[in-house]
Amino acid sequence: MSIPFELPPEDRDLSPHTGYTRAHWEAAADGLLTAAWRWSTPGHALLDLPGRPSRSGVRSDGLEGYARTFLAAAFRVAGADGDDPHGLLERYASGLAAGTRTPGREDTESWPLILDFTVQGQPMVESASIALGLRLTAPWLWKNLDPGVQDRAEQWLRGALRHTPAPNNWYLFPYTVAGFLESVGRGDDETAAARQRAVELLESWYQGDGWYTDGDLRAFDHYNGWALHLYPVLDARLSGDADALAHYGSRLRSHLDGFALMFGADGAPMHYGRSLTYRFAAVSAVALGALTGHSPLTPGASRRVAAGSLRHFLDRGALTGDGLLSLGWHGPHDAVLQTYSGPASPYWASKAFVALLAPAGHAFWRDREEPAPVEERDRVLALPAPGLLVQATRADGVVRLHNHGSHHVRPHQAESAAEDDPHYGRQAYSTRTGPTATGNIADNHLSVVVGGRPGVRRRVHPLGTGHGEGWGWAASWHRPVFADGPPMVPGLRVESVTVAHGHHELRVHRVVGAPADSRVTHTGWATGPDEPLVSFLHGLYGWDDPAPVLVRAPRGTAFTRWARVPRLTGRAGGTTVHVSLASLTAVPDPGPLSEAVQEIRVDGAAVEAGWADGGARTRVTFDPVEVGHPRQ
Numbered sequence: 001m002s003i004p005f006e007l008p009p010e011d012r013d014l015s016p017h018t019g020y021t022r023a024h025w026e027a028a029a030d031g032l033l034t035a036a037w038r039w040s041t042p043g044h045a046l047l048d049l050p051g052r053p054s055r056s057g058v059r060s061d062g063l064e065g066y067a068r069t070f071l072a073a074a075f076r077v078a079g080a081d082g083d084d085p086h087g088l089l090e091r092y093a094s095g096l097a098a099g100t101r102t103p104g105r106e107d108t109e110s111w112p113l114i115l116d117f118t119v120q121g122q123p124m125v126e127s128a129s130i131a132l133g134l135r136l137t138a139p140w141l142w143k144n145l146d147p148g149v150q151d152r153a154e155q156w157l158r159g160a161l162r163h164t165p166a167p168n169n170w171y172l173f174p175y176t177v178a179g180f181l182e183s184v185g186r187g188d189d190e191t192a193a194a195r196q197r198a199v200e201l202l203e204s205w206y207q208g209d210g211w212y213t214d215g216d217l218r219a220f221d222h223y224n225g226w227a228l229h230l231y232p233v234l235d236a237r238l239s240g241d242a243d244a245l246a247h248y249g250s251r252l253r254s255h256l257d258g259f260a261l262m263f264g265a266d267g268a269p270m271h272y273g274r275s276l277t278y279r280f281a282a283v284s285a286v287a288l289g290a291l292t293g294h295s296p297l298t299p300g301a302s303r304r305v306a307a308g309s310l311r312h313f314l315d316r317g318a319l320t321g322d323g324l325l326s327l328g329w330h331g332p333h334d335a336v337l338q339t340y341s342g343p344a345s346p347y348w349a350s351k352a353f354v355a356l357l358a359p360a361g362h363a364f365w366r367d368r369e370e371p372a373p374v375e376e377r378d379r380v381l382a383l384p385a386p387g388l389l390v391q392a393t394r395a396d397g398v399v400r401l402h403n404h405g406s407h408h409v410r411p412h413q414a415e416s417a418a419e420d421d422p423h424y425g426r427q428a429y430s431t432r433t434g435p436t437a438t439g440n441i442a443d444n445h446l447s448v449v450v451g452g453r454p455g456v457r458r459r460v461h462p463l464g465t466g467h468g469e470g471w472g473w474a475a476s477w478h479r480p481v482f483a484d485g486p487p488m489v490p491g492l493r494v495e496s497v498t499v500a501h502g503h504h505e506l507r508v509h510r511v512v513g514a515p516a517d518s519r520v521t522h523t524g525w526a527t528g529p530d531e532p533l534v535s536f537l538h539g540l541y542g543w544d545d546p547a548p549v550l551v552r553a554p555r556g557t558a559f560t561r562w563a564r565v566p567r568l569t570g571r572a573g574g575t576t577v578h579v580s581l582a583s584l585t586a587v588p589d590p591g592p593l594s595e596a597v598q599e600i601r602v603d604g605a606a607v608e609a610g611w612a613d614g615g616a617r618t619r620v621t622f623d624p625v626e627v628g629h630p631r632q
Contacts, residue, residue, distance in 0.1 A: 265397020528560025
């Protein structure tokens with residue numbers, strides 16, 4: 001698809017994979033900002049972008065437009081050492097003065113007050129982008145402001161320090177505000193307390209291997225990169241705190257060991273978790289790692305991943321004809337959104353432009369592009385801390401994520417089928433497919449059907465992960481929850497194991513405590529009829545028929561207007577074992593996938609499968625869950 005602004009010519013010598021250089025990033029930032037500024041209020045305080053309003057209302061949405069584009073402008077100008085060819089900072093300075101003159105008033109320019117997260121708290125989110133933008137551009141914007149405007153801006157920002165954030169990454173917003181205030185000589189006990197509270201929570205959320213939970217629950221998603229790593233690492237770099245940079249930077253490096261593998265050869269990030277409309281913000285951690293030197297990737301590989309993602313979305317319709325980022329994925333797509341998503345929400349993608357803080361002579365821009373991790377070789381990587389299994393295949397450039405440890409249910413919340421979240425509850429995600437929408441058949445899902453009511457997976461309990469050369473496994477259990485009746489069946493439990501081998505997935509499920517005459521269904525990957533993808537599912541044990549039925553998902557996914565999902569069905573009751581072979585591949589002729597497993601044996605709580613290639617045999621046992629994969 002055509003891009004509605006001009007980009008420089010490609011440079012395939014320096015960037016053989018993407019053609020993109022630093023000039024392309026500057027041009028992309030300029031194009032996005034030019035399009036957004038057409039929707040500014042006269043005083044420049046709000047950018048009222050067109051589209052459906054968020055739950056916070058149009059005034060908050062306008063502030064969001066100002067704040068998130070300011071972040072892109074700040075990276076753009078600071079990375080050019082103050083060069084501001086389009087006069088961006090003058091506009092943002094004007095907007096800051098107008099927005100803070102009478103905050104809370106219902107007029108054309110005034111910003112909403114920062115209140116508790118329970119009271120339309122979105123302005124607290126935006127305060128962090130404004131504070132970070134002011135910190136990055138302080139020599140050219142803040143230092144030239146009238147003292148009265150500085151005082152008003154400080155007073156408005158302090159609302160973030162005096163109100164309660166949401167119980168997750170939001171605590172890094174007052175942390176970022178406080179960091180800015182301290183950097184311009186306006187720190188005090190209040191700023192110190194906000195920073196200390198965030199640091200304490202961040203330590204409690206750290207689970208190891210570079211992964212944080214997003215609050216006091218097992219939610220592991222893109223917020224790790226574009227929030228939980230970005231804010232503390234960037235703060236440490238800007239403040240010159242070597243100890244903090246070493247502390248948080250080492251965690252970023254560990255995070256990128258696994259996360260950098262979660263980008264397909266086409267540049268797509270993993271389609272998993274919430275706020276996916278932020279799109280190429282997913283590469284902010286990759287760029288930040290290269291900028292600070294805390295990355296396992298070479299500078300050339302880092303740029304290949306980052307530029308690949310930026311280009312992926314620019315080439316696939318993420319921009320409207322007016323040059324605005326749409327609410328969706330490739331194009332508009334409502335099912336990918338949350339109630340807090342407003343017209344300017346996609347501009348958190350601005351965080352990717354942290355790459356521009358690397359000067360033109362930095363190795364990130366100077367070194368020749370090198371292959372992304374998925375392009376080097378087939379890999380299966382277990383991530384014990386989040387309970388995830390990453391499966392990447394070089395031949396088709398597809399990366400799959402098997403979820404056996406992440407969910408979006410808070411510790412105090414009851415599990416409810418009515419709150420089923422397709423972006424967390426499915427057992428597998430990829431860089432080429434999205435989950436089907438609520439109300440359609442669920443893809444990659446094992447459901448126990450009791451009395452005609454299908455069970456839903458909500459809270460996921462990890463049982464372990466592991467990997468070896470060319471294979472890996474992850475396991476979890478959950479209690480199915482049901483709608484239209486008692487939410488749970490006493491004693492009912494589903495134990496699930498995924499074993500990745502090449503581009504195949506051996507899926508083993510043990511259903512315990514199911515009422516007599518229960519049924520069980522299992523689905524594979526959702527694909528569209530015109531996509532060059534093969535979604536394969538074959539029943540090996542415990543199913544009525546080894547061949548699946550293709551079920552239509554009319555609402556489609558973020559990748560296709562409508563989708564087909566393969567489904568197996570079987571009987572349950574008491575304790576039963578169900579084994580299937582699944583695959584998602586873009587290889588043109590993948591061969592007879594049903595012959596990948598030549599032998600299957602089930603003996604009580606043990607399952608043994610013999611693979612056709614190389615003579616490997618997978619053995620899965622329960623009580624406790626153990627997985628072996630020796631070669632004969």
